[in-house]
Amino acid sequence: MNPAVWLIGAGPGDPELLTLKAVKALGRADVVLVDDLVDPRILQYCPRARIVRVGKRGGCRSTPQAFIQRLMLRYARQGLRVARLKGGDPCIFGRGGEEARWLDERGVSCEVINGITAGLAAATAVGIPLTHRGLATGVTLVTAHTQDGGMPDWSALARGGTTLVVYMGVARLQDMRAELLAAGMDAGTPVAMIENASLPGQRDCASTVAAMARDADAFRLRSPAVLVIGQVAACRMFAAPEVPAFPEHDLRRSA
Structure with missing residues (x-):
């Protein structure tokens, strides 16, 4: 399948929790529409893409959903490979179902790449x-x-x-x-x-x-x-470890 649009789950934040499929898709994307809750370190995996920030966060001014959908459609019809990058999983409170159906109704192929939900x-x-x-x-x-x-x-x-x-x-x-x-x-x-x-x-x-x-x-x-x-x-399985900072994330070196 060669979709025009990928709906990609970025996971909860830690770049090491990305799937390999997500990393590969980001590396192929021409345009990446990025939500607010996506950790900036994840953008290292789309070095060739144009980054468009379309933040949506509760209690703050947000990019209208209809505008985001029109952007995806416009870029896809220009022949560009579009990645819609969301925190967590696209289909768990991420509007992935709405976006996929909307694109399908307009003849645009779409693939969902799951992420670890928060x-x-x-x-x-x-x-x-x-x-x-x-x-x-x-x-x-x-x-x-x-x-x-x-x-x-x-x-x-x-x-x-x-x-x-x-x-x-x-x-x-x-x-x-x-x-x-x-x-x-x-x-x-x-x-x-x-x-x-x-x-x-x-x-x-x-x-x-x-x-x-x-x-x-x-x-x-x-x-x-x-x-x-x-x-x-x-019921704690173990003492929660301190969450480390990873300034040098590069999954490509460990793949």
């Missing part, structure tokens, strides 16, 4: 297994930032019995706390809050459902951050 990487980075026999037999990935500005059905999520991994929830911690407690979730249910997962500035804070808003405020939790809610949040 929820998985954040949990593992601090030693949390998202599933664990006797504690959690499933995982629910949920965003607290919906398209219409509403809230997920926290009552249904609280009753589900799975580990909850919450994206884009920092600004709504107080509402989440109230909804989960009202739904009957135990106030002492463990919560882990992980900021800048896999990056040198990674930090995490252990809390509970009852105390998470207060603890996050004291910790000065900032986006991007992931919340892990459930019994596994207190």
Whole structure:
């Protein structure tokens, strides 16, 4: 397959978590449309491409989605190989499905290259297994930032019995706390809050459902951050290692 557009997941930040397929596609791209949450070190793998920054971050001024789609279409129709580079995975809260369908409806071929989603990487980075026999037999990935500005059905999520991994929830911690407690979730249910997962500035804070808003405020939790809610949040596989800085990332030398 020789797609006109690649929708590429850059993973949570650490360049070493890129897939080989992503590195190869970036090396072939003529134009790369880059989201805000993509670590700048990843751009070393697209040295021949024109870099177009199309940032989208909650609470900040963002590039309109319709404009990004028109850019991809324009470059593709010019015969250029286009890479749309997103943090995490394109199809987990990354609008990859919307973009792929939109391009397909206009006759533009597209390929999705998966990336490690932030929820998985954040949990593992601090030693949390998202599933664990006797504690959690499933995982629910949920965003607290919906398209219409509403809230997920926290009552249904609280009753589900799975580990909850919450994206884009920092600004709504107080509402989440109230909804989960009202739904009957135990106030002492463990919560882990992980900021800048896999990056040198990674930090995490252990809390509970009852105390998470207060603890996050004291910790000065900032986006991007992931919340892990459930019994596994207190089940650490190992002491979380210090996240190193890698100023000299070059996967090409180690391939």
